[in-house]
Amino acid sequence: MADVVVDPGVPPEDARLLRESRRVLIKMRHGWVPEPRRSVSGLRARRIASLGGVAFFGLLMGVGFLGRGLGLLLLVLLGIPLMIVLFIRSDLAEEDDDEEDYEREVYEQLRWYEGRYVLPDDLDESSARILGRAQRAIAAVTGSRVNAEGLLDDVRNAVMLPAQEWEIARLLAKLSALRTKHRETVSQGLTPKVEAVAAPLARALDSSEDAVLARVEALERYAANVADAERAYLAQHQIEELRGRLHQYEELVAETGADGFAVPELERLAEDADRLEQALRRSVSSAQEAFRYLDP
Incomplete structure (x- = not known):
């Protein structure tokens, strides 16, 4: 059986999107509404602040407490790996945001078609x-x-x-x-x-x-x-x-x-x-x- 059966009166492009969006449609059927869109600049600001904090912390340790040479060594050994981890986590967060953006766009397009499609779960x-x-x-x-x-x-x-x-x-x-x-x-x-x-x-x-x-x-x-x-x-x-x-x-x-x-x-x-x-x-x-x- 096809995943989604669509009313033939639905425009072809929207009908195609309905058939390809079963997971989002199931979430919508259970009352899901996407959260308001977060600004991209806010995400970048948080990432920059996090990375800046790590760099500042490393320099503070090196210069203020343990001396320049040892501090730079700790920055290489601790600060840079932490920055890499934060970069990876930030990229994953961006991927999650991309998925949320996609689902939000699907929701905005398809929320008008309730009652004009049938899911296998129905x-x-x-x-x-x-x-x-x-x-x-x-x-x-x-x-x-x-x-x-x-x-x-x-x-x-x-x-x-x-x-x-x-x-x-x-x-x-x-x-x-x-x-x-x-x-x-x-x-x-x-x-x-x-x-x-x-x-x-x-x-x-x-x-x-x-x-x-x-x-x-x-x-x-x-x-x-x-x-x-x-x-x-x-x-x-x-x-x-x-x-x-x-x-x-x-x-x-x-x-x-x-x-x-x-x-x-x-x-x-x-x-x-x-x-x-x-x-x-x-x-x-x-x-x-x-x-x-x-x-x-």
Whole structure:
């Protein structure tokens, strides 16, 4: 299953960012808001002050207490390593700040899209399985050669299939959230009166899942018809390749004197090609008919 399912109405660049920002989206979903931006000059000032303090401390030890020569030696042995450590820590702090800046930018861009994406974490186990089935069916259609060659309604596929995926994901996310709350409530134990109310509500949840599942099964039927067309398409091309070399076979069997054995088989190639072309047309028609059941 894809990490993030996005409403097809989201602009493409923002949709791409949504799909690439699952970690930030999860933090946002749990109420995370980035801290105000810290100034770069303030970070540099702190680093300079720290390094200056180390240098001053080393010189103070060398000149004021232990003499110039020994002080300089201690500065080399202690001050410089400490400065290196502080430089490294400062660089790591800058990397953390860069990460915070990136997450802040993502937050500013994507905070308007709450409700227009579904995360894997939004789905319970049953819903995740159902969405996975839908996505596999969609991938089978969009990845087929008959779709790439335009034998299907590729324009409608490009519009309708993402819309179907989003609608299925959106409904399953709502179902999962409500089902989780329902289970938490009933797990506490119910009185007979409350149970009488809860039971029909549980059936409503099951009915909703069945309705979404019917959408997915329609997608799977469409994918199955496309698979039939794909097999017919492949077989037709294989036959066409063989038929294109038919004269070479005929020359070979004539030269070898095997006419009586091979020619009848070779002549069937043309008939097979015609039958496969008809089968392909029927398969494509069946796929297009199945597609109509996906229209809203």
